[in-house]
Amino acid sequence: MLDMQERRDDTRTRSRSRVLFVDDSRLMRFAAKRWLEQRFDVVLAEDGEDGWERLCNDTQIRAVITDLMMPGIDGVELIRRIRSAPMTRVRELPVLVVTSMEERAGRDQAMDAGANRLVPKPFTAEDLIDPLQIFLRDAEQDETGAYAPPNIERNRLGLLSRMRQATSLHERLGLPWCMLHVRLENRKEVAERIGARWGESMMRHLERALLREVRIEDSVGRSATDTYSLLLPATPEEGARLLRNRLRRSIARQPARFPGRSLDLEVSFFIQIPQFGDEAEALLQDGLARLDAPANVTPLRSPGTF
Known part of the structure; x- marks a missing residue:
């Protein structure tokens, strides 16, 4: 049975969905955290290996944003691991990929691997926040169909x-x-x-x-x-x-x-x-x-x- 502190932690987690941002650029991580933490609980990872470990160990992560080109485990391989994960909570996570227009082959591979959305560079705060909110809202939306976009x-x-x-x-x-x-x-x-x-x-x-x-x-x-x-x-x-x-x-x-x-x-x-x-x-x-x-x-x- 949850004690009072655990109940408070669980309530905070539900009110601010946790998002994992994976990028080997310190500048990108800094900018993403500053933007995303206004709406989400943000977890940062320095590369694909770090991101995968956090996904396996943190059961509260609700969505993933990843860079495409990274040393070691790149964005495409990270998506493949997510989509083939034995844990349902990981396998069904929405994944956004940050990519430049020049990375045509990698972008196609990312979509084939199971990415939900490509976010072209340079990106703004809204390029990240808006699709995340849509994915997370759709995951929690009841049968009333309350949302209808223009x-x-x-x-x-x-x-x-x-x-x-x-x-x-x-x-x-x-x-x-x-x-x-x-x-x-x-x-x-x-x-x-x-x-x-x-x-x-x-x-x-x-x-x-x-x-x-x-x-x-x-x-x-x-x-x-x-x-x-x-x-x-x-x-x-x-x-x-x-x-x-x-x-x-x-x-x-x-x-x-x-x-x-x-x-x-x-x-x-x-x-x-x-x-x-x-x-x-x-x-x-x-x-x-x-x-x-x-x-x-x-x-x-x-x-x-x-």
């Missing part, structure tokens, strides 16, 4: 398909609807200065910022290299303005934080009100073109950011 389309074709559906529905019912286009103005600058992968990481950060603010029935779509377009069903212009203003405030408070570097986002907005008879492709092209108007730009980047 719609997300990560390519232009998918977005156009949703636009055609929205146009058909709203014309048939005679309802207003709006689109809100959001462009990351400093994506190109960041990509040219410190690398294309950094620009893409900032786009992932912007996508998450948008998804946190929209409704379940809304859609967020990648409409251009530097732009997301939001479909807002049954939303009048005033509703779109309220969302735009809320996004301005929230994005200004959410810089993209990477290990050793923080980048603020410089964004522009354009609210578009579709008319009956508008064709999806022409509608989207017009909305993206209107983003070029200087009056739409909302600078959120602080001087000396990078």
